[in-house]
Amino acid sequence: MEKMCAEGIFFGCSLTITRSNVTTITDTNFVKDLVDAGTSVFLLLEYVSFEGGTDDWVLTDEQRSHLRQTTEAFRTQFPALFIAIPGDEEQYGGCLAAGRGFVHISAGGDVEPCPASPFSDASVQTASLREALQSNLLQTIRQQHALLNETEGGCALWTEREWVRSLLARKKIITIPVRTVGSKY
Numbered sequence: 001m002e003k004m005c006a007e008g009i010f011f012g013c014s015l016t017i018t019r020s021n022v023t024t025i026t027d028t029n030f031v032k033d034l035v036d037a038g039t040s041v042f043l044l045l046e047y048v049s050f051e052g053g054t055d056d057w058v059l060t061d062e063q064r065s066h067l068r069q070t071t072e073a074f075r076t077q078f079p080a081l082f083i084a085i086p087g088d089e090e091q092y093g094g095c096l097a098a099g100r101g102f103v104h105i106s107a108g109g110d111v112e113p114c115p116a117s118p119f120s121d122a123s124v125q126t127a128s129l130r131e132a133l134q135s136n137l138l139q140t141i142r143q144q145h146a147l148l149n150e151t152e153g154g155c156a157l158w159t160e161r162e163w164v165r166s167l168l169a170r171k172k173i174i175t176i177p178v179r180t181v182g183s184k185y
């Protein structure tokens with residue numbers, strides 16, 4: 001961060017928020033230190049339980065409510081942009097995945113609807129990003145956007161994960177294996 005500041009580079013951070021780290025991430029001093037170090041954007045991602053055995057990493061309703069209130073306060077306290085996913089999505093018309101608002105490319109090149117939805121039927125290793133955005137999976141999710149209602153502040157695609165998996169199965173395309181717990185990705 002020091003080097004980026006020295007070069008005048010605009011940068012931010014992406015924080016995955018779990019039941020056990022939400023207290024740290026919503027601590028004013030933690031955020032202040034990052035802002036003082038030059039962080040201009042905070043992407044606040046609520047953890048979605050991809051793996052069996054991690055359901056208790058997901059925020060409780062009480063923690064989610066606290067996160068929303070704290071994020072609002074940070075917006076008035078600090079000269080930085082705070083984007084909460086999926087908390088802020090209601091104001092953007094719901095789920096932004098699959099190229100409707102953004103798309104995610106994994107470290108291995110797999111084009112996924114969202115960091116919170118690690119499924120893929122296209123890779124930038126074998127196609128251009130423009131071509132990958134037209135994949136069956138991503139197109140269908142965009143076309144069915146109206147069905148992806150936000151679910152009490154949670155992730156719509158996670159709630160509909162069996163449907164997402166069925167899109168891959170229908171095309172006989174192998175799902176990209178979900179990340180393992182503890183993976184650095």
Ligand code: SF4
Pocket residue numbers: 085086089094095096097113114115116117154155156157158
């Ligand atoms: S997949 Fe979930 S977290 Fe990602 S944009 Fe859609 S609702 Fe939000």
